[in-house]
Amino acid sequence: MATEKHLSDDWGGDAKNASPDGEFVRDTTYIEDRIVADLPAGSEPIAQDNGAFHWPVEPGRYRLMAARACPWAHRTIITRRLLGLEDAISLGLAGPTHDWRSWVFDLDPEEKDPATGLHRLQEAYFNRFPDYPRGITVPAIVETESKKVVTNDFPSIPVDFQTQWTEHHRAGAPDLYPEHLREEIDELATWLFHEVNNGVYRAGFAGSQEAYDQAYERLWKAMDWLEGHLGEHRYLVSDQVTLADVYLYPTLIRFDAVYVGHFKASRNRISELPNLYGYLRELFQIPGFGDTTDFTEIKEHYYITHSEVNPTRIVPGGPDLSGLIEPHGRERLGGAPFAEGTTLPGPVPAGEEVKNPESFQK
Incomplete structure (x- = not known):
């Protein structure tokens, strides 16, 4: 199983910093792993030349961890629903408030995500990267059985839902990315x-x-x-x-x-x-x-x-x-x-x- 960390610095999330002049500067470093259609279901992640991993499209293997409060997560929830991927990728929803350790599944019984048993999303990050140094952001895709984060690269998730999960779209699903x-x-x-x-x-x-x-x-x-x-x-x-x-x-x-x-x-x-x-x-x-x-x-x-x-x-x-x-x-x-x-x-x-x-x- 993949254990190496590879991060991207192109886009945004929830971590925040300030420059010396007071300008807000977003921490734009993310796990660049992708879930792709050209790997056989059931296979292990494959390392890429850039150090990221590719994981196989496989219905039931992954869970989209999101929060309705977060705009970056909201776009993935919308895309999943428009494309009809509900049966292929399950949805875990964290509550709207959190402390510095980030998102908590406190909307669920016993404050645990029912599919993974996670209390905090942080646990899925640490299960894969024990010394994960960045913000614990949503959206994140987690491998349900291993309870390990796969990716939190929010710009790529909606694109991959459209282009890589096509076989599992509902009949009549729109093409959001012609x-x-x-x-x-x-x-x-x-x-x-x-x-x-x-x-x-x-x-x-x-x-x-x-x-x-x-x-x-x-x-x-x-x-x-x-x-x-x-x-x-x-x-x-x-x-x-x-x-x-x-x-x-x-x-x-x-x-x-x-x-x-x-x-x-x-x-x-x-x-x-x-x-x-x-x-x-x-x-x-x-x-x-x-x-x-x-x-x-x-x-x-x-x-x-x-x-x-x-x-x-x-x-x-x-x-x-x-x-x-x-x-x-x-x-x-x-x-x-x-x-x-x-x-x-x-x-x-x-x-x-x-x-x-x-x-x-x-």
Whole structure:
């Protein structure tokens, strides 16, 4: 079994640092292992030239460890549901709050993940890397039997769900990563990460007024571009939902509930931006998006866990987000969420329903 550690420094997660001038700097080092379709099921991981390992696609072998509170994990939950991978990759959900040791399965009986018996996700990391030096992040894919982490490389997980797990997609699953659009999706995903997904954190965790001012201006420059783009295009890339939309949604859906106040991204609410708000309402109403969103857990995570930003740990009662279920009017721009012949996901599997389904109305 693989025991060597290989880490990537290209993307983001939850660990945070500050530069001397107060700018938020994300620890972007991850386990680069991948799960791929060209290895026989049941085989051991194979070391690659870069030191990472490739693991075989194998239904039932892996468990996606996530948290509804975390935007980086949310994108993997959405992708898994849209593609219908529920029977192939099980889902473990940590609670919304944690201490410095990170995520705890305290939503489950006896505060243990029912499939692995893990209490803290940290245990899966230490089972493979006893001296693991980085943040214990979600999403993470864990080998269920060995209880060892396989990868936490969150940018690659949705892509691999689409491209490597194809044989196990539900009938009529969408193609969220069309081959002819991949370069455009990847380019936009990189921009979204730096300017928007991580942009709200750069403002929220700024350690000086100057760093905050710069982060705020940079974020809203990007948000203004999105508002303009979505006034002319129904979705971010092409006229159908792609992974680019999956990547933007977790940030937009947290914006009014958390980022406006908690992260001081306060120029406008999304509900005040007609194109972004219509776009967000449409996504929220598509199965896989709204039915994987729990505002209670989202707010508890940010307002309780980030005590350096919110020392009182008081969780606000608002805002009322019930407008998300109002008509969105995006049909005027043409296109459709998915290509002809694609079907929407069915009901949420038993046991995977959000704990607080009406939380958007509070």
